[in-house]
Amino acid sequence: MTRTTTTPGGPGAGDRGDDGVPEKGRGYRKGPVLLRGKEIPAQTTDQRLLAAGGDSDWVHSDPWRVMRIQSEFVEGFGALAEVGPAVSVFGSARTRGDHPDYAQAVEVGRLLADAGYAVMTGGGPGIMEAANNGAHQAGGTSIGLGIELPFEQGMNEFVNLGVNFRYFFARKTMFVKYAQGFIVLPGGFGTFDELFEALTLVQTHKVTEFPIVLVGSDYWGGLLEWLRTAVADRGMIGRADLDLLHITDSPAEAVAYVIERGRALAASEREALDELVEDQQDAAGTAADGS
Numbered sequence: 175m176t177r178t179t180t181t182p183g184g185p186g187a188g189d190r191g192d193d194g195v196p197e198k199g200r201g202y203r204k205g206p207v208l209l210r211g212k213e214i215p216a217q218t219t220d221q222r223l224l225a226a227g228g229d230s231d232w233v234h235s236d237p238w239r240v241m242r243i244q245s246e247f248v249e250g251f252g253a254l255a256e257v258g259p260a261v262s263v264f265g266s267a268r269t270r271g272d273h274p275d276y277a278q279a280v281e282v283g284r285l286l287a288d289a290g291y292a293v294m295t296g297g298g299p300g301i302m303e304a305a306n307n308g309a310h311q312a313g314g315t316s317i318g319l320g321i322e323l324p325f326e327q328g329m330n331e332f333v334n335l336g337v338n339f340r341y342f343f344a345r346k347t348m349f350v351k352y353a354q355g356f357i358v359l360p361g362g363f364g365t366f367d368e369l370f371e372a373l374t375l376v377q378t379h380k381v382t383e384f385p386i387v388l389v390g391s392d393y394w395g396g397l398l399e400w401l402r403t404a405v406a407d408r409g410m411i412g413r414a415d416l417d418l419l420h421i422t423d424s425p426a427e428a429v430a431y432v433i434e435r436g437r438a439l440a441a442s443e444r445e446a447l448d449e450l451v452e453d454q455q456d457a458a459g460t461a462a463d464g465s
């Protein structure tokens with residue numbers, strides 16, 4: 175719906191008001207900006223917004239993408255804010271239902287749900303499906319944070335709270351923000367990406383430490399050995415950084431570790447904050463006494 179307007183600029187154009195209706199001497203206000211004479215646009219902002227058809231290149235422009243990215247955060251935060259305690263479970267999208275890793279992940283999901291934790295996965299097939307399956311069997315909250323991929327794939331059937339993301343980075347924020355810990359089963363590049371992002375965030379103190387457990391010593395053992403030797407020996411990481419990872423073959427141990435270590439870390443975080451507040455109060459008291 176486009177209304178006819180007066181031509182921009184030129185004699186008399188400065189007399190057009192905010193709504194495009196001519197009004198002597200008032201000019202044209204565009205938000206906080208006042209336009210007069212040749213600066214007055216041919217159409218009002220509303221006319222441009224409501225006009226049908228026309229060029230649609232703007233849909234592919236970066237400012238428009240920024241709005242979409244923002245909406246992913248808004249939708250994600252809105253959907254997950256009230257979920258309560260949760261643990262993110264990662265692992266291969268390719269693990270088949272008859273593989274022992276699948277059974278391990280089902281058990282992890284089940285035990286987490288039994289302990290009152292929501293299970294958060296990438297919502298896809300393989301290990302993600304297995305962990306959601308376990309949570310579903312135990313009647314727990316089974317979350318899938320899906321990702322739009324070039325090839326067709328849907329949210330697995332065991333998800334009861336699903337959010338679909340267009341952008342990997344927005345989705346990754348949710349895994350960290352809403353989980354008390356990570357449990358990582360055997361996987362490929364996607365799994366490594368999620369694991370190493372978590373390690374980097376904790377190592378650089380960008381987030382408070384949270385427990386990270388690797389399930390499957392035969393699969394992860396080689397990586398840990400390499401981290402201990404090639405990586406730590408050459409000083410690429412500190413020896414203490416190796417303690418950020420806990421490795422086990424037992425789903426029960428993985429779940430117990432995540433819960434207990436998570437509680438211990440949260441308690442020491444609270445203690446450190448209390449001490450900080452006390453120190454600040456003492457400092458403020460000393461300053462007041464001295465004045």
Ligand SMILES: CC(C)=CCNc1ncnc2c1ncn2[C@@H]1O[C@H](COP(=O)(O)O)[C@@H](O)[C@H]1O
Binds near residue numbers: 296297320
């Ligand atoms: C059949 C197939 C490959 C489907 C891919 N469909 C996917 N759906 C959801 N998350 C995914 C998918 N592929 C990779 N990811 C992400 O990357 C990890 C698995 O990647 P990978 O298979 O280890 O490297 C998962 O924890 C998940 O967060």
